[in-house]
Amino acid sequence: MTEQKPAPEELKKEIKLETTPEKETIKEIDEKPKPDPRRRLFKSDRMTIVAPAPHNRGNKSVPRIMYTVIAALLPAIIISIMLFGTKAMITILVAVFAAMVAEYACNKIMKTGLTIDDGSAILTGILLAMTLPPSFPIARTALGAVVAIVFGKMVFGGLGANIFNPALLGRAFLQASFPVKITTWTLPAFAGVDSVTGATPLGQYFSDGTVTSLKSLLIGNVGGCIGETSAIALLIGGIFLIIIKHADWRIPLSYIGTVFVFSGILWLINPEAFPNPLFMMFSGGLILGAFFMATDMVTSPVTPMGTWIYGIGMGVVLVVIRIWGGLPEGVMYSILFMNGLVPLLNRWTRPKYFGEIQIEKKK
Amino acid sequence: MKLSTFKKGLHPEDYKYFSHDKAIEILPLPDDVYIPLQQHIGVTCEPVVQKGDRVKTGQVIANTSAYVSAPVHSSITGVVKDIDKYYHPLGMRATMIHIKREGEEEWELLEKTADWKWTPKEKLLDTIRNAGIVGLGGATFPTHVKLNPPEDKSIDSFILNGVECEPYLTSDDRMMVEQTDKILLGMAIMMHILEVKKGYIGIENNKPEAIAQMQKRVVEIGYPFTVVPLKVKYPQGAEKMLIYSVLKRKVPFSKLPMDVGVVVNNVATAYAVAEAIIESKPLVQRVITVTGDGVNEPKNLMARLGTPFKNLFEACGGVKDNVHRIFMGGPMMGMTQYHLESPVVKGSSGIVAVTGELVEELSTFPCIRCGACVHTCPMNLMPMRLSKFSQARAIDKLDEFGIMNCIECGSCAFVCPANIPLVQWIKVGKVRLREEAAKKAKEKA
Numbered sequence: 001m002t003e004q005k006p007a008p009e010e011l012k013k014e015i016k017l018e019t020t021p022e023k024e025t026i027k028e029i030d031e032k033p034k035p036d037p038r039r040r041l042f043k044s045d046r047m048t049i050v051a052p053a054p055h056n057r058g059n060k061s062v063p064r065i066m067y068t069v070i071a072a073l074l075p076a077i078i079i080s081i082m083l084f085g086t087k088a089m090i091t092i093l094v095a096v097f098a099a100m101v102a103e104y105a106c107n108k109i110m111k112t113g114l115t116i117d118d119g120s121a122i123l124t125g126i127l128l129a130m131t132l133p134p135s136f137p138i139a140r141t142a143l144g145a146v147v148a149i150v151f152g153k154m155v156f157g158g159l160g161a162n163i164f165n166p167a168l169l170g171r172a173f174l175q176a177s178f179p180v181k182i183t184t185w186t187l188p189a190f191a192g193v194d195s196v197t198g199a200t201p202l203g204q205y206f207s208d209g210t211v212t213s214l215k216s217l218l219i220g221n222v223g224g225c226i227g228e229t230s231a232i233a234l235l236i237g238g239i240f241l242i243i244i245k246h247a248d249w250r251i252p253l254s255y256i257g258t259v260f261v262f263s264g265i266l267w268l269i270n271p272e273a274f275p276n277p278l279f280m281m282f283s284g285g286l287i288l289g290a291f292f293m294a295t296d297m298v299t300s301p302v303t304p305m306g307t308w309i310y311g312i313g314m315g316v317v318l319v320v321i322r323i324w325g326g327l328p329e330g331v332m333y334s335i336l337f338m339n340g341l342v343p344l345l346n347r348w349t350r351p352k353y354f355g356e357i358q359i360e361k362k363k
Numbered sequence: 364m365k366l367s368t369f370k371k372g373l374h375p376e377d378y379k380y381f382s383h384d385k386a387i388e389i390l391p392l393p394d395d396v397y398i399p400l401q402q403h404i405g406v407t408c409e410p411v412v413q414k415g416d417r418v419k420t421g422q423v424i425a426n427t428s429a430y431v432s433a434p435v436h437s438s439i440t441g442v443v444k445d446i447d448k449y450y451h452p453l454g455m456r457a458t459m460i461h462i463k464r465e466g467e468e469e470w471e472l473l474e475k476t477a478d479w480k481w482t483p484k485e486k487l488l489d490t491i492r493n494a495g496i497v498g499l500g501g502a503t504f505p506t507h508v509k510l511n512p513p514e515d516k517s518i519d520s521f522i523l524n525g526v527e528c529e530p531y532l533t534s535d536d537r538m539m540v541e542q543t544d545k546i547l548l549g550m551a552i553m554m555h556i557l558e559v560k561k562g563y564i565g566i567e568n569n570k571p572e573a574i575a576q577m578q579k580r581v582v583e584i585g586y587p588f589t590v591v592p593l594k595v596k597y598p599q600g601a602e603k604m605l606i607y608s609v610l611k612r613k614v615p616f617s618k619l620p621m622d623v624g625v626v627v628n629n630v631a632t633a634y635a636v637a638e639a640i641i642e643s644k645p646l647v648q649r650v651i652t653v654t655g656d657g658v659n660e661p662k663n664l665m666a667r668l669g670t671p672f673k674n675l676f677e678a679c680g681g682v683k684d685n686v687h688r689i690f691m692g693g694p695m696m697g698m699t700q701y702h703l704e705s706p707v708v709k710g711s712s713g714i715v716a717v718t719g720e721l722v723e724e725l726s727t728f729p730c731i732r733c734g735a736c737v738h739t740c741p742m743n744l745m746p747m748r749l750s751k752f753s754q755a756r757a758i759d760k761l762d763e764f765g766i767m768n769c770i771e772c773g774s775c776a777f778v779c780p781a782n783i784p785l786v787q788w789i790k791v792g793k794v795r796l797r798e799e800a801a802k803k804a805k806e807k808a
Contacts, residue, residue, distance in 0.1 A: 048689055050454075050701045052787050054773035055694035055717065056375060056530065060735070060780035062728040118728065160729035160781075248734065302734030302747065346732075346748070353743040353765045354603065355615040 062159075065297070066119030068246050072237035073126055073292065079233040080226045084134040088226045094138050096125030098145035106154040120159050124148050127167035127293060130227025131285060131332070132174070133185050140181065144174040164339045165299045168332050175332070185223035200224045201283040202328040205275055217282040228285035238291025247295040250307040255290040256281055258315025266323065274323065286318070289331035299339045306345035314338045366568055367611075368594035369604045372741045373774050375530050375597055375695070377569060381654045381661040383533045387541055389665045390678055392468065396438050396669030397449045397459040398424065402709040403497040404504045405431035410460060416443045419471040421645045423493075424460050433495045433505045438647040438667035441465040450702040452672075452691045452711060459706070462669070472643040479640050484556050487640065494639035495646045495709075500524060500535075500600065500629035501692060503710040506636065509628065510556050512621045519624045521559045522609055523550050523633060525566040525573065526593065526600040529693025532713040534650040535630045537663045539566070539573035542634055543580045545641075549633030551586060552640050557626055562588040563609050569595045597695060598772035602627045604741055616768055631712070651707055653679045657686040657716035666707050672714055673703040687719040695773040728781035736775035736785055742768045746775035746785040753792030758799045761792050769793070 080088045103121040107114050115121075125145050132141060148170025156162040175182050185200055200223045201212035216222050218231045227234070241247040264277035280286075294300060294314060301310050314334045321330025401407040406429035412418060418437040426434040441464040451457040473493055476482055492507040512518055523546070527535040539546060554562050564581075566574050578590045591609050598604055603614045605627060612623045620627055631649060638644045647668055654661040659680035666675060672691075676682055682689075690697035691711050700714070736746040744765055752760040766789060775785040 048686060048699075048701070050699045051688070052784070052790075053690070053692075053694070053696045053698070054777050054786070055688055055690055055697060055699070055715075056777065057782065058373070058375070058735075058778045058780075060778065061782065062731055062780050065731075065733070065780055158729065160731045297731045297733040300732075300734075302732055302737045302745065304738075346745075350745060350764060351737070351743045353616065353768045354607075354741065355613045355618070355768075356743075356765070 062120075063118045065246055066123050068244065069241065069292065070119065070123055070126060072241045072246075073130070073227070075233040075236045076130070076227050076230060076288070077126070079230040080130070080134075083229060084226060087134045088129075090138065091132060091134065091136060091141050091226060092126055092129040094141050095129035095132075095145040096122050098142035099125035099128070099149050102146040102149035103154065106150060106158075110154065110158075112158060115158060118159060120153075121149060124153070124166045124170070127165075127227075128170045130288060131167065131171045131225050133182060133224075134226050135184055136174075136181060140174060140178055144170040147173045160298055162298060163343070164336055165293055165296050168293060168336050168339075171332055172336060200328065201279070202322065205279070205283075206322075206328045211275065211279055212283065214278060214282065217279070222283075225285060225288075228288045231282045231287050234287040234291060238287070241291065241295070247291065248300065248307055250304065251295045251300060251311050252290040254308050254311025255294055255314045255318075256286065258312045259286060259318055262315060262319045263323075266319075280319070280322070284322075284329045285331040289335055290314075293331075294335050294338075299342060301342050301345040301349065303346065303349040303351055305351070306342075306349035309345055309349065310338050310342065313341065366592055366594040367608050368596050369599065369607045369741060371739055371743070372596040372598060372604070373739050373778060374595060375777060377530045377595070378654075378656075379531065379533050379536070379569065381531065381533075381656070381658075382652055382663055383536055383570075385533075385537070385662050387534075387537050387650055387663045387665050388678075390667070390670065390675065392439055392464060393667060393670045393674045394464050395444075395671070396462050396464075396667060397671065397704075397706040398435055398438065398462065398669040399451055399457050399459045399706070399708055400425045400435060401457065402435060402503060402668070403433045404502070405429065405433070405508075408432060408435050410446055410458075412437075412443050412460065414443055414445060417441070417465075418443060418462060419469045421471040421473075421647055423495075423645075424462075431505055431508050433492060433497050433507075435460075436495055436645045436647050436668075437462055438669050439464045440468045450705045452700060452705040452708060453698055454701070459669075470644075473639060473645055475643050476640050479552055480555065487552065487556050490639055490643075491636060493645070494635070496632060496635045496639060497646075497709050498629055499631035499635060499649060499709060499712070501696075501710045501712055503708075506628065506632055509626060510553055512557075512626070516621045517624055518557050518559055518621060518626055520561045520563065520610060520626075521550070521554045521557060522605060522625060522627045523562070523564040523588075523630060524600060524602075524605055524627050525564055525570075525577070525630045526605060527570070528567060528595075528597045528600040529695055529697075529713075530597075531654050531715045532652050532693050533654070534652045534663055534712050536570045536573050538630050538634055538650055539570070540576050543576050544584070545637040546630050546633045547577070547580060547584065547586055547588070548641065549635070549637035550588065550628075552636055553626075553628060553633065559626070560587070562586070564588055564590045565593055565599075565605050565609050566590065567595045567599060568592050597774060598741060598770065601741070601770050601772060603770065616765070646709065649707070649709065649711070651675065651711055652713035652715075654713060655689075655715040655717045657683045657689075657718045659683065668709060669706045671704050671706055672700065675707070675714060676703065676716070682716045683718060685718045686716050689714065689716045691715075695777065696771065727783060730781055730783055733780060735778040735780060739774045739778045741772065741774065742770055744768055746789060747783075749792060750783065750785045750788035753788045753795065756795060758796055761796050766792050766796060 099121045100116050103116050148166040152166030152169035153162045204210045242249045260277045263280040266274040301307050317334035318330045408425035408427045410425045412424045420440045422437045423434050424437045441462045444463045445461040448456040449459045488507045496506045497503040581588050635646050653675045662679050689700045769789050773786045
């Protein structure tokens, strides 16, 4: 085997199939164009591609993954528009538009090729909007989207290079800048009179101890961010993503499972002082975070072992923040915290390669 | 019934429907053959004929006294025209013997073997070597070396590799259906040489006809072999994967199958062994699949070694106008051809011409760390990291992450949604690691 040192682009040189045999003299050609055997195979001057194997490819591609995730978010988007009306729709559209404009501007400034068509900016915009309360001012939504794209993604070098989930980074920025506006919740239209401000189930629980019924949590007619209220709609999209393998099943399982087990243990110890685990599972942004944000491919580990540690770590951080922290909600910080550990997890949890165990045993 | 298989891997669309029901046809003798001196792993042969010599079919035209090597035979009767560099299917120019066909075909057979059951082992191994038999699955490791493990290795199982996990290829499939008895006989001979009692035949489940036929003949003749149907998965035909699928044994890193007591051979090799021992015929021909959506009439052809690929395509009605790539072997590991004058060699199991409809050129995206390659790599490596280290020339990291375990099956590059040439970078990384090791050895010396 010859092994060259090619840059992959250079490998795909098109080489023309020669149509005249090597040692043919000029004289012969002058006399009569000799019928070449390859002429019958290739009528025209065919070009074929000479490239290293593999010569076939799977059907996944980066844009396809991004657009599939967007499609999986559609049920939740539709439900949120039904619940919160046009305000929710406008917030989503503004966030998407601002994210795309920011990415376009970055592309121009950084002189990279246009990357707005790969769908990741749209996805970031949607996810950011879904973590905002419906009454959040439009200009600040746009600002959040720009921060998410510019400081969450493009400063690291664009898609694939970022450490933190861009949408959550944008939200963290908004939470730090506008702490009051971002915790002013509108109750859904059919939960009561339109545009009445109220608390989220978690906020309610930690202020006066009211536990919202499971049914309300599942359907979503409770206060909260645009995309986080309806657990069922999110589950439909999330399970779809897992079935088609665009999301790693280990992440939601270990994340939500840890929250359930950890808070369940606390609840068993003292049911009076701690919330019940089902309430913990379905309230707040846990479902949205676990299925759509923690599973963001760029910011989650690639190894199975790393993925388990990542999920369990998020679960523990979340419960600690919710119960002992000063904030009622901790999904965002739990994911961002574990995002920061992902490069280390990828390094520490190299899978044992095939046949490695046996060497160690023999030694 | 749950079919056994190995962990991870993938399932590409197999495209075997082009040629899986086409009976093997014998290709008319070509006018010219180009026979490379090296068609195997090991020492290159030296030509033993000269320009102008008359050679018979089956006559040795190049040989060497080295142990890990195999002689090369003339595949037609004719005159040696030239010994020069010609296009080789592996993408370089290599020294080949050009023979022009002349006169009636005459055979020069090997020394006759009497009843193989009572012939000493050494004699049988000699015959196999003289017949020039190498692993015909594509690795082309000399078979007589494989069948003669060192004394301290105890071999207890023999696996016949009828997996053919590469998409498109059907030559082994057709062999198993049409030449069942000879294949089983070849397997029995090899097991006799190795003094092994347990024999397994691994066949993927997408070849029901071959499985049924093999099973039927094993029972009818009364061989003590087990036919193991396997779940369809790529790269099951890789030796290490096949051993795990059939026997659940893991071959340790940098060890050979014989270290876990197994010898694996391909069905085409078994056929060649039977031909050599029973009919005293050296290896001068092999079955090659000519297929792909770019070929007008896909076929399985019994072709003489050294036949230029263009003859094969002509026998198959030529290629379509919009052919995009032509490669020898399967699409996962095959070598693209840039010249149709390249000849059939011992390791060619198929030649595939595809149009752009099945192979689309996609643009490359940055790695989004989706982990698809990590979840697919049958050797449990992390291809996305290895390719990055290779690009960055992080030599010590390459070693730490086990780059030398890579079997270059191409699964990672197949699944990559960002279309990154992962396996290609890993190959580059291997070269870089070897270069670095050589440099260090030099400095020490």
